Every structure is written in C-alpha cells, then in structure tokens.
Amino acid sequence: MLSPTTMAAVRKSGAVPAADYLLEVENVRKEFPGVLALDDVQFKLRRGTVHALMGENGAGKSTLMKILAGIYTPDAGSFLLKKQPIRLKSPLDALENGIAMIHQELNLMPFMTVAENIWIRREPMSRLGLVDHARMRAMTAKLFERLRIDIDPDAEVRDLSVASRQMVEIAKAVSYESDVLIMDEPTSALTEREVEHLFTIIRALRAEGIGIVYITHKMNELFEIADEFSVFRDGKFIGTHASTDVTRDDIIRMMVGREITQMFPKEEVPIGEVVLSIEKLSLDRVFDDVSFEVRAGEILGIAGLVGSGRSNVAETIFGVTPASSGTIRIRGKEVRIDTPNTAIRHGMAFLTEDRKDTGCLLSLDVLENMQVAVLQERFTKAGFVAEGALQRVCAEMSEKLRVKTPSLSEKVENLSGGNQQKVLIGRWLLTDPKILILDEPTRGIDVGAKAEIHRLVTQLARQGVAIIMISSEMPEVLGMSDRIMVMHGGRVTGFLDREEASQVKVMELAAR
Template sequence: MPAAADAPLIAMRGVTKTYSGITALEDVGFSIAAGEAVSLAGENGSGKSTLIKILAGVEQRDSGEISFGGQPQNGLTPRTAAAAGVKVIFQDFSLFPNLTVAENIGFSAELGAGHRLVNRGRVRALAEATLQRLGVQIDLDARVESLPVAHKQLVAICRALATEARLIIMDEPTTALTGREVATLLGIIRRLKADGVAVLFVSHKLAEVLEVCEHVVVLRNGRKVAEGPAAEFDQAKLTRHMTGRDVADAPPEALPPDAPLLMAVRGLAKAGAFAAVDFDLHGGEVLGISGLLGSGRTSLAKALFGLVIPDTGSVRVDGRDVALGDPLAAAHAGIGYVPEDRLTEGLFLTQSILRNVGIGRLEAHGRAAGVLDLAGLWADATDWLKRLAVKAPRVTAEVRSLSGGNQQRVVLARWLSRSPRVLVLNGPSVGVDVGSKAEIHGIIRELSAQGLGVIVISDDLPELLTTCHRILVMKDGRITDELAGGTAEADLARRLAS
C-alpha cells in the first residue's frame, strides 16, 4: 500500500523489549520525517543498540507499534526493513575488504534486484553516480582494505544510497575520524537531508549531535527521558539527561610552580613522522598533544613508549635516560601507554577481565622456579578494578563483554597497578559514552593530584581543554604552538587549522 502523504517516514509507539527478564527498552516512541536528522542519544546500556536492531528487523519487539509511511510493520525482518529503505551503517561498516569500491557499493543493489550474474559495467555506473550524488571522489578500482577510515565510511553511505535508502542509521559514525573528516561527514549528512533522506544519528560527541540534528531523543536505562528540538538543548543539558547528573567541565587548577620535573624530551626525531620534538613534563601535570591527521602525534606517543624507534633524540625520566625503541625499558622506567585502539592494541579480548589487569603485575607476584602467586595476583587486580569502578557482571568475564568505557578502565587498571611515573593516554575517551568520558576525565584529574605526569594525545578539543594544564600543537611532525589549558576552544581550533 502507498505511504500516507502526511505520515512520518518512521513512527514508533510503546516499543518494549526484554531479554531473559531484563528490560532493554520500555515504552519508547518517537517519529522521524523524511529529510530530518534525529539524534538518538544515551550512554552505553541505555537501549540505543536494541532500538536500532529492532528498526533494522534484526530483533523483534515484545510489544509496541512501528509504522513506515503510515503503514504498520508487523514481524519486521532485515529483508523487509531493507526493502522499506532502512539502512544501518555500523561502526565497523560491514564492507568487503577484498572487493573494490565499486563492487562494495553495487553489491547490495545487484543482490536486491535479483540479478544472477554481476554486470560490472552496471555496477561501476551505479557506484559512480552514487559518489557524484554525494559530491565526493574515491577511486572506484581501489580495494576497500586500502582506504582510510573516512573513505570507508563514505563507501558504506554510498552502498546504502545505491539501494534507495530512505532512512540511514549511523551508529557512532565519527569515532575514528579527525576533526576535518568529521566536518566533511556532517556536510554529507546535510546533503542527504536536502535530498529527502532521513538520518538517525547515534553519537557520543554531543557538539556534532547539536550541529547536524533538528530533533533529539534521549534514552536512559531503556526509557525515553527527554525529547525535543535540538535548539532546546545544549551540551550540559543533554549530558544531564543522558547521565542523570551534572558533569564538571572546568579546566584543572594551576600547577604548583615547584612541581618536580618528571620527563624531559629533547631533539626527538623520526624521518617522515616527527622532528625536533622538545618538551618537559612535571609531576602532577597533564600535558595535551594535539594535531590534525598526519601531524605526527600518534607516532610521537608510540615513540615515548618505545613502539616507534626514533632516529635521534633522548627521553629522560627522573633524570635517567630511557632506552629508545624498547617498550620493556620504557615500562621499567615508569612510562605507561594506553593505545588509541584498545581493541587491537590494548586488550586480550577473549581473556578475562582479571587476566587483562593481572598481566601487568606478573613480575611482582612471581615466586621461585617461575611459579605465580595467583591468589595475590588476583587480589591485586580485583583491588584495581574496584578503585576504577569497572562495571562487570563478574571479573572472570571476557573483557570483550564490557562497554567501551569499562574496557578503557581495564587498560588503565593494568598500567596503574604498575605505579607508573608517566602515563601516555592516546585518545583516552575514543568510543566511550559521555558518562564514562566524564569518569575517565575524573580519573585523569585524580592521577594528576597524586603527582603522576599524564600526556593526553587527542583531537577532542573539549577533552583537552578540561583535562590539560598545557596543550602542544603539532603540524607536519613539529610542535608549532603551546597553549594554556584554559584557552578558548575557538582559539585552539584556529591554531590546529592554521
């Protein structure tokens, strides 16, 4: 049946879903109009993912009503949802890495049309037309595995458009993007809206939510707790609805003038990555290092921990030289490193939470003949999990079962259990919700108060300004500017872009 002319594109009322007696969604309802961007906001565990799965037909609601264009949808399946124009772009994009850009864009369209054989000319023409619709240029013959993250995301959007998407659900679309790439994506979303495509935008980055969305829906503990035009919200109000509390965002207190020198970096250089890097880090200081993609910030972070071998320069901690290019030497010198990609570089996902923390303390709990004091090791790890308030059903659960914020706390617990002098945090709040982000920032402040030196590598400007005493700006591998932590966000953004 045709859609009613005045009906919303998607309408939900009283949607409820439980899992084994645990309520994931309770009495949730809202609507989305064609050409409208709606923000679905909430912390991890608020019910956002469950609602997305129900709209996509992956999960079935227990009760409630869903209609597309005024037509009731009973027994939604992935096939019927896709046929109605509902497309989901998940965080991993779900692309075929060994296929070309054109093949990835055209695959679903060919499958949906029921073609038994792929017509490469037809696929290429469709892909080219879809890219032109978005006003972007990507090599159609490039394998997707060779593309940067931002281009992979554009390919995923084009694949949705190639199958006549009417609603595109974007799940944390900006997590791995730089500031410039985020601006490009937001421009794409505006173009989609102008073309009549609706967008359900799920993001922990509240500034982006308020910039691109007309309407906001907030979930907390499975219930809708706020809804209204985006103009009625600011970041503080949105955060309060999501978490149920006010979150402090004031810059740190000034560093005492007699704070001891912890780390001295002199003349650190790596051809093609960074050059002539000099800075000091004092006890209790939080030092930010920021820069656009290609600035060298991540290579520098890895070099401080020995994962990248500099060509020249020196790193000293407490007045003693640290062997360069040697992570074990860096760790023994009191340097800890929390990587940006915790899933592939920071955690053993299939191992227990306890083991992920305990591995950082094996030396301290070793006995004769290589035997471990397991009771002491587990007691030590459990204590750190309690200190950092890691939320888990049990400490023996696999770490992959945790939310992003709790996974980050596990990595922090592993390093803090070693009593480091300097902690390098590369993207400390990447992929975590606003509540967990505030708690991680609180942990950084506590570490600073205890006298640790903390280096925060980030392109999240509010994060830098609320946690750091000083911020170093990198461009083309060199430190080009230094700003105080209380600097206005617009000034920091201008220095980064200049």
C-alpha cells in the same frame, strides 16, 4: 528534570502527528546475561528528519540500533516501518527492509577496492556471468557525484584514511536506497572540515526524505544537525524533544539524572621534576625532530588535526614503532625503548586511540583484560599465579573506576564503550605508572563517563604522575592541560601555556 520554561516550550510544540512516522518502536526489551539492556523502550522516527539518540554508555541506544539493524533479536517489542509490521532476523533482512546502519567500528574489507566494497553481493554482471567492473566503477562514480565524495572507486580501502573509509561506508549504506539510515558516532575520527562535509551529505539525504538516526556524544553536533532527539538512561526511554526546545544542560540532566557541574575538574597541583624528556625524536616519513618535556604532576596536552603525527609520536615513545633517531630520557637517564614491554618496565603506560582494535581483548573477560599487563611482573612466581591476590586487586580497581559489569567474568565485548575504556584504564593503573600516555581517552564515550575519566586524570596528576593527553576535542585539551603542544604535518609547531591557550591560537598552530 527539565526546567519549567523548557517543559512549557515542549508542550507548546505539540505531539508529532502519527502519520509522519516512518519507523515506530514500542515496548522493546532485551536482556543479556546479568544485564537488562533495554527495558520496554520506545522510539519513533519521522521521514525526512535527523533524530539524535543520546545517552550515557550502557544506556541502551546502541543495543536498540543493533536490533533495528538485524544484529540482535529482541526479547519483546513491536516494530512498524511505514505502518507495516516488520521482524528483522539478520543484517541482510534489515537491508532488504530498507534499514542500513553505519557502525562506529568500520566494517570494510581492506584488500578490496572501494567499488567492490560498496557493491559486494550486488555486483553488476556481464552477459558471460562475470563481474562488470567498468559498470561497477561507473555506478560508484555516479553515487559519489550525488554525495559529493572525491574518492577513486579503484583505490584499495587499506590505502584510504579513516575519514575516507567513513565516507565509503556512508556511500555503501546510501547505495541500498534505504528509508532509514543509522549512523553510530560517524564523526569520531573526522576533522572539522570533514564533519561539515558529512553534515552536507546528511542534509541532502534528509531532503530526499530519508529518516536518519544519529548516535552521538557531542552536544554541538546535536544542535547543528538534529531535528529531534531522544534520551535513554539505564536501558529506559527518558523522553523525546525537538532540539530547538532544550539547552545543553537540559540534555545532560536527562542523560545522567544529575548535574555535572564541572566537566573539566582541573586543579592546580605541584609540578615536580622532569620525568620524561624527548629530544629530536623522528620516525622516517612520519614525524621529524619532535622535542618536549613532561614533569611530575603535569598534564601535557597534544593537539593537532588528524594526520598531524600525534598518535605516531605516542606509539614511538611507548616502543610500538621504534624511533628512527632521537633520544628518550626518563628522569635524566637515556633509555632505549624498542618494545612496549620495555616501556612498561620503565614505568610507562599507554591507553591507545582505538580501544577495539589495539586496546581491549574483546573475547576475553574483564578480569583477563585488566590483569594482562601485570600478570607476569607482579603475580607470577616460579611459574605459579597468585590468582586470589590478582582477582582481589582487579576487583578493587573495577570498583574504584565504577565499571558497570555483572562480574569480572563478563566478556568485555558485552560492555558499553565507556566501560570498556574504564577496563583499559584499570589495566594500566594496575602497573602503577609514573608516565601515562592517553590517546583520545574519552573518544566515543558519554558525558558522564567523560567527567569521571577527567576527575581520575586530575587525581593521578595530584599523585605526581606525568601525563601526556592527546585529544581531538578542543574543550578537553584546553580544559585539562597545563601546557599544550601543537603538531602539524609531523612537526611540532608550538607550545602554549594554560593561561594563554585558546581555540584560535591552537588552530593557528595546527594549520601551519
């Protein structure tokens, strides 16, 4: 419930005049096998506004946006765009009706140029019927000038950073001259400077009268960029309010239906002996002379700007990209880790940064995703799989992590982002790790799921697991870490104890 003061402010603000609505959605219902994703929801977007869509993973917000983008077909509901009924049968249909969506998982073609990606299927043609590349480059340059994007139209997408690819996706969506622009977690891989650039673009588009739907889990972004917000919970519409009329705590209560009193439940636990020791670890042209230790029960946070080498260090320790030089010791014994399987045998587990590309096996079910790391080692004898025991431990882990799924046979691609993340964590906890590496463990998941994962990390530390946690979210690093290692340009720039760490000190080291 909102506070009485907040509710009074909301009533005072008044209803939005119907004539201002660009997009109106009423009584939308969508059911997947065993899951009611949307239960008679509504949503209204005004022209020239940024409307944030909030909710826990599995709340239904992405499902609704995929319906608006023509990816899913609703079971019921009505849709009005500029007061005219619309029915969207495909993504192309949505684009032709003036609705464009920028997905959290970018959909560019890596071996094509930036210009080719933006104008694909709409390439300008010469009189001879060939693609007019010069004109296409000029069109791209003009579009980039409008959006103040500094990217070479002839660059291949595979050579761009994640942030630059995000900007290309935005430019592509804008190029359709859409009335409605949907952005799904657009800042998940951007630095603070890149986020501010994105916000500048969004404000310019808003001034042009474009209606922007902005899906985010970051509260500070809502208050900085959104005019209004709507909250969904468990597939239901909870409410719409002006962003100036509510507090962060009000929004959290609407999202989760309860108080979250402690987002970072860090507790003091006994710190034991050194479990992992890294000495002068290097990977050619990526990072150099990285050295640190992690003790039993300790959470070592690794901070740094995008491109600092944090994830590369984690991948090298886990054997994804074997080191060029340096030493890895586990409990004082030097080991050579050249593959992930070797790392697993030494008691390591690694939750990767990108759950879609390098984590989840999306086309497989929950059981298959959980069991993949332990199937051969613990549940196979003489070529036979102990299916009953395997299914039992996976079911117990799913219940322990509160994975929202109809059954273990549900495909992981049908789960929300937060539940996909829990499945991955469950996979690695089944290996009973002594060293746990978490790379962006709460990226793109909601505030409730974040709190659950933070509590789980604290429990593991209490059990003596040595934990490395990489995060781009400063409150998470500061709130969960016993010590923080900061990186910049592939080098360690300093360490901070929990008591002395602050956002200012971390950023000073990250920008060296």
